[in-house]
Amino acid sequence: MSNSNGIVLKMENITKTFPGVRALDNVSIDLHKGEVLGILGENGAGKSTLIKILAGNYIKDSGHIYIDGKELDIKGPAEAMVSGIRVIYQELNTIDNLTVTENIFVGEQIVKGPLKIVDWKAMTEQARALLDTLSVKLDPDAIVGDLSVSQKQVVEIAKAISKEAKIMVMDEPTAALSEEEIKSLFNIIKTLKKRGVSIIYISHRLKEVFEIVDRVIVLRDGKKVGVQKIQETDHGKLVALMVGRDIKDMYPKKEVEIGDMVMDVKNLSADGIDSISFELKKGEILGIFGLLGSGRTSLVKALFGANKIKSGQIFINGKRAVIKDPSTARDKRVGLVPLDRKAEGLALIMGVKENITLANIKDLGKSFLINRKKEKQRAEKWVDEVGIRTPSVDQEVNSLSGGNQQKVVLAKWLESGSQIIILNEPTRGIDVGAKIEIYRLIEDLCEKGSSIIMISSELPEILSIADRIITMNKGRFTGQYLRKEASEEKLLQKACL
Amino acid sequence: MAENANAGISKKRHFKINNTAILFIILAGMFIIASYVGRPFFFSKLNLIPMINNLSFIGVVAAVLTMVMVTGEIDFSIGGNIGLTACLTALLLERGLPGWLVVVIVLATGAAMGAFNGMVVTVIGVNSMIATIGTMFIWRGIGYTLTNGESILAMNPVIDYIGRGFVFKVIPFPIVLLVVVFTITYIVMHHSKWGRKIYAIGSNPLASFLSGINVKKVKFIGFLICGMTASLGGLILTSLTAVGMPQHGQGLELLIISSIILGGTVLGGGKGTILGTLAGVFILSVLYNFLTIMNIYYFYMQIVQGTILILIVSTYEMKQTMIRRRT
Structure with missing residues (x-):
């Protein structure tokens, strides 16, 4: 200098x-x-x-x-x-x-x-x-x-x-x-x-x-x-x-008791994926690891009804679930935090409260009208619980930071009562502090009995947060590990198979 | 520092609230000028009633088209729909069908026309501007074919009442229709769950779909109701003129879309209000009326109308840019 x-x-x-x-x-x-x-x-x-x-x-x-x-x-x-x-x-x-x-x-x-x-x-x-x-x-x-x-x-x-x-x-x-x-x-x-x-x-x-x-x-x-x-x-x-403080644990992992099977996917085939089978248990975080183009986003879309399923079956809580579009997925209490929150997750020019209630408009009032007071209360409750930093629930989502926007998307699915939440790269473009908050949120959800499918290409993240990790390449599952057995090398190797 | 920040916030809010308010101020100004310069004729019954009738029939269609436009779609076929409706009304009356039945058939046909638009747009996926420019020609063409291009007298007590009747002997029936349609659309757009879906779709159709909103259904129903309302407009126009002819409503789509845009609705969707549309309709109608009673040549009126549209939308854009600069 x-x-x-x-x-x-x-x-x-x-x-x-x-x-x-x-x-x-x-x-x-x-x-x-x-x-x-x-x-x-x-x-x-x-x-x-x-x-x-x-x-x-x-x-x-x-x-x-x-x-x-x-x-x-x-x-x-x-x-x-x-x-x-x-x-x-x-x-x-x-x-x-x-x-x-x-x-x-x-x-x-x-x-x-x-x-x-x-x-x-x-x-x-x-x-x-x-x-x-x-x-x-x-x-x-x-x-x-x-x-x-x-x-x-x-x-x-x-x-x-x-x-x-x-x-x-x-x-x-x-x-x-x-x-x-x-x-x-x-x-x-x-x-x-x-x-x-x-x-x-x-x-x-x-x-x-x-x-x-x-x-x-x-x-x-x-x-x-x-x-x-x-x-x-x-x-x-x-x-x-x-x-602004010491972070001892970047990836706070809570040990949550894992319960019964909530989702059972059998030989699912759709555009970009080929005979995928897996189970998801209550309170579990299932990580899916794959590189770009491995079919991970196609899988998410098929599970959520945004892509047409060619063959295979999905069972939720033991019952056959025919998910033909996102609205049936939502009704089966499945939620999706998509890859590109701005394009797929948020109505950017609308307020925080409108976005939080977006997937649950039918509960906004008893009649065909919206009960604004109730809406505000519910939105404020989630802002509080999820920790969204915003001047008010009326704030345009556009003006929030990436991490807070992501929390709004998550709050939307909590508001609609999702039990199975699919997260596609939930911490993409989000920085450390907000990431930790999102991990905590995910863990809390599992503790309360939700189940999570988390797609991630960040190895340290998936290795510390997921209970079980499935690797994916070319539209197929290539390996499965419990957290304790998995390592960066193993996952990368299987993901490149 | 905090004070500074809050000043910024309140300023921004100020801007937002005033968009429609400004329109109403412009409107009030126009009324004052018109009543002063155009006195005593402007406020006479002879002038006001035709103006209000005209305005009502445009307003009814504009209100519902606003709903379609907020979802991000557009309907250019309303003018053609009005033309075909007028012909159909006259022809059915000519056959001796009772007035009420004619109204039902015509409104159902209008709904069918709207549903056709909705199908082409949501099921096949044709851009709504193209689809409805297409049907605009088709509807009017059918009107010409059915009537052989001629005007047909359309007189019947029920039909007469729609455009020229008075409620309690003083309130023109079209304005009653206007009030009813605006109240319903206002509640739907700004206070109902359905309206929330409309704004969400206009703001981000993909995110709305991925949040479980049936985007196609909402859009389809918008088109359907828009078609039906255009037919209602066609009925009012037929009644006002007492004839059905295929030229009815020609060029009206642009006038109606202009009033909606004037009122703050954005092409592409997500933004727009029913009150704004109401103001837009009033401004253009009063302007037209004023220019007419001032004996301004029709050619100039067109120039004025276009200029006003561009002026007002320019101020919206300039305000947007200012807000963006600030943030």
């Missing part, structure tokens, strides 16, 4: 207030050339707000931003772009029906001649060159819609560096990637570093942070609570900084 020339970006005393919250309170960061700076923090700590201010999506209330020592007043995304700031968002912005090349050069096509005809040849060549510098093998003519999530991400990175990029921000880049894909992403990051690009890396996964980051800044409640060189810190210290 002695060499001020090495500082590419300086954000000084940034403050941003939203209705009801001070999202950022005098936060200052600096970023050196070729550095990977990690930003850690819980839900609502202010990470996204900080990035959005840098990217020009939000306007800061006060503070200064300097790029290469010159103050820059970022009023919109265009100014950020011109200054060489690139953001790779968690929700990728690729255009699926265009090719890789078209995506890389979208809006910036290379043209030739007086008529400015698009020069496809030059573009394809440049795209190939870009992909080569990232050392990835990807056909520039491939349609992006056919690519995997990680490949799409590569396309976005290539697009970002197609014009001079000084600062690259990656928001939760590994959220949807498998272990292999994470490795290749890290190689790309290392390549970018060598080329002098500075990187701001946002993640909840501490393990990765230690692997790739040079220095880490921890935010909590909109304030900067720590800056540490990665060699000088450890897992425990960072978590303590993030949460």
